Amino acid sequence: MRAFFKLQLKLFYRQISYYISASVISIINIVIAFSMYISLKVADQSGKFAQSTEASSMYRSFMVVFGTISAFMTxxxxMQSLFYKYKEEGLFYVMQxxxxxxxxxxxxTILAGIIILASQIGINSIGYFxxxxFIPALSLKHKFLSWLVFFGASFxxxxxxxxxxxxxxxxxQSKSYQFVAGWIPGLFVLISFFISIPGRTKANxxxxxxxxKNTYIVKQKKSDEEDLKNIKFIANPLNVNKFSFLVDNTFTQKEDFRTAIKNTRKSLYHKIYWxxxxxxxxxxxxxxxxxDGNTNEFMYSRDYEYNEEKFQSDLKEGKYVFKIVDDTLNSTEQKVNYFAMVYSPVIISNISKKVKSEDSTIEQWADVFKETNKNAITEKREKxxxxxxxxxxxxxxxxxxxxxxxxxxTIPVLSxxxxxxxxxxxxxxxxxxxIIKNYTIDRVEFLQEEYSKENLKKLTQKEINNLKENPIFTNFVLKYNLIKQTSMTYLFLKLIKxxxxxxxxxxxxxxxxxQLKTLNSFTGLKIxxxxxxxxxxxxxxxxxKWHIAIVVLILLSTFLSIIGEIIYVKKNN
Known part of the structure; x- marks a missing residue:
């Protein structure tokens, strides 16, 4: 057997066509990355899109499909050579x-195939590396590690x-082998990809x-370092590899978030993904x-159960939470309701943004929702x-x-x-x-000299309230009211605490x-x-799960090989 094993390796490695085919796929991997980089640079000449996490996600998600198909074809x-070459050269009858x-x-043949496939896939994956x-968002460490897992998955x-x-x-026969072992499985991969598109679209x-709608409870500031960590999580949990977090259950006026997530799992792909x-x-x-692969993952929602133990823990952490012990009920049992002050990420990202008085208010808020670059959104929120x-x-x-x-x-007696x-x-x-007025003045710029910061600082609260009739002050009044509501919510929770x-x-x-439905409608901090x-x-x-994927692929390939061996031995005896 050892002699035949060596013969199989010798027959394969002396054929230059196999080196060429693996090198071609390797070059295609490079071309795919380069083409994506160029297209992103053309779409956004500032280069921010090409350097964003979306570029990394797009490239690696596409390479999952291409990598699977190219592994089948390779x-x-x-293996066409290993299963047929020795027969074509008459060695099969000599071995009788x-x-x-x-x-x-x-x-x-199988053992030789394992070694040969490792070498062929190795050449393929060099192109991926x-x-x-061409994907700047991937650090050098992640480039190397993603190359290793790409090689492992392809193998x-x-x-x-x-x-x-x-x-x-x-x-x-030999001519039909590639169709059976390569083209047909590759076609199934493509069909599965198209079936998965509706689910991926919903996820996007x-x-x-x-x-x-990331609902993060406001905490008392303890240190700048802790504050920065919290801010990064609030701005984009996925950037800190948090794939589970609290959200506001309101998705649209007619649909809650729980229902929206449940609907994403009604696609055909969710039934056949295995x-x-x-x-x-x-x-x-x-x-x-x-x-990078978060849009390929399935979304879930779970009930958030808040209790006295969590409440006491949050108080120790300095979080702005409180509870209402409802004594007004006609019952011997007291009902406890828990509340918290949380950030409103979309509004907060716009609070500090400096605007000009003549800027379109509608376009300003449209900018919040039309931005697609996750890095840009995250940076804006962090700021x-x-x-x-x-x-x-x-x-x-x-x-x-x-x-x-x-x-x-007013004496703060709470009832x-x-x-x-x-x-x-x-x-x-x-x-x-x-405080509210000065914060607002620093973030709205007027071209008219009579509305200089010095003059605006002389305005009384009554005068600012009357400015809503003046179109020049639309942005100023809007931002002022937004900041005022945010400040009032914050101070009220401090009183309760x-x-x-x-x-x-x-x-x-x-x-x-x-009452909260009205209070929370236009504020950067909500109760x-x-x-x-x-x-x-x-x-x-x-x-x-990754470990299940590895085990399944190993067991599947082993099972198929054993079945193939049984059939081969029976047919040739």
Whole structure:
């Protein structure tokens, strides 16, 4: 058997055509990456799109499909030589007189095939590695690691093709072998890809909304380092490899997020994904830089259960949470409702943005939703959070300490009846107004000299409220009201946290929830009820775990090879 094993290797490696075919696929890998880079540069001459994570995701997602098909074709081309070449050269009949069994012939062929496929796939994957240098978003470490997993996934797929060929070569001639072991499986991969498009399209629609609705509870500032980590998570959890986070359950006016996610799993592909070998390839490939393959993952929603244990833990962490112990119910049992102050990522990213008075308000807000570059969106949000924290909330914190929570000479006694009065007192406070006004003035630029910063700082609160009739001040009034509502929400939660130890009695939770619909409509910080109907846990998970993918591909190729061996031995005895 050893002699035949060496003979198989010798017969294969002396044929230059196999080196050429592997090199051609390697070059195609490079051309794909280069073509994508050029097309992205043409689409966005600033180069930001080509350097974005989307470029990396697009390239690697496409290479999952191409890599699977090219692995089938490479294996079919190489194994055609091993299964047929020795027969064509008359060696099969010579071996009839030698002490070698049909089982040994088959085993030697498979073992030689494993070595040959490893070398052929190795040549193929060199092109992938070179191609990654046209994808700037991938670090050198990730280029190298993604190359290794690309090689590993391609090699395992090639073994499956070899298993298919081990059965098929018993029934077809040499000319038909590539069709059986390469073209047909490759066609199934393409069909699966097209079937998966509706599901991927839905994921591409839902996922950005999930990021925009990332519900992260505001925390007291402890350190700049911790603050930066929190801000990165708020801006884009996927950038810090967090694939599970809380979101606002509102998707559209007519549909909640839970239903929207459930609908994404009604596609045909979700029922047959386990038959798609490129899904196994992707599961292995995206073990490196998993975020690149997030749109290939399945989305899930889980009920968010908030309890007293989590509440006490959040209080220790300095989070702005509170609970209402509802004593107004006609019941012997007290009902507890939990609430929290959370960021509104989309609005906060726009709060700190400097605008000109003549800019179109509609276009400004349209820019928030038409931006497709995830890096640009993330940077904008991070900038907004930092600016809000350092230049608005920090000043409000200092003012709160100075006033000890007494705004507009109103004693902070918290109850359902005093809630509107306290909220109004915060909005009417002169010192709060000055902070809001100055923050707004620094972010709206007027071309007219009479509206210089010095003159605007002289405006009273009543005068600003009257400016809504003046079209020149549309942007100013809009931003002012946005900042004012955000500031009022923040200070009100500080009052609850400080003056009532984050616990409210004699307070009707349902009444507060109805008021929140108005209060949360136009603010960078929202008060939300921490119940399953309002908040849910959003997550994306690979359709197939990487370790399961490896085991399945190995078992499948082994099973097919064993069946092929049984058929081969029986047919040739």
């Amino acid at each position: 294996s079919a081309f190489a 007189s030698k002490p070698i069994t049909k089982k040994e012939i088959f085993t030697a 070179i191609g990654t240098f 395992l797929i090639s073994l499956v093709s070899m298993g298919i060929g081990a059965i098929g070569h018993n029934f077809v 629609l839902v996922q950005p909304i999930a990021l925009a 038959m798609d070998l490129s899904a196994y390839f992707g599961a292995i490939s995206f073990t490196v830089n998993r975020g 907004g959070f930092l600016d809000l924290r350092n230049n608005l909330l920090q000043q409000l914190d200092n003012l709160y300490e100075t006033k000890n929570g007494v705004f507009d000479n 359902l009846g005093t809630f509107p009065l306290l909220y109004q007192a915060i909005g009417n406070d002169v010192d709060v107004f000055e 400080d003056k009532s130890s984050s616990v409210l009695h004699n307070f009707n939770a349902d009444a507060l929830k109805s 939300v009820s921490l119940d399953p109907n309002t908040i849910l846990e959003y997550s994306t998970e690979p359709a197939i």
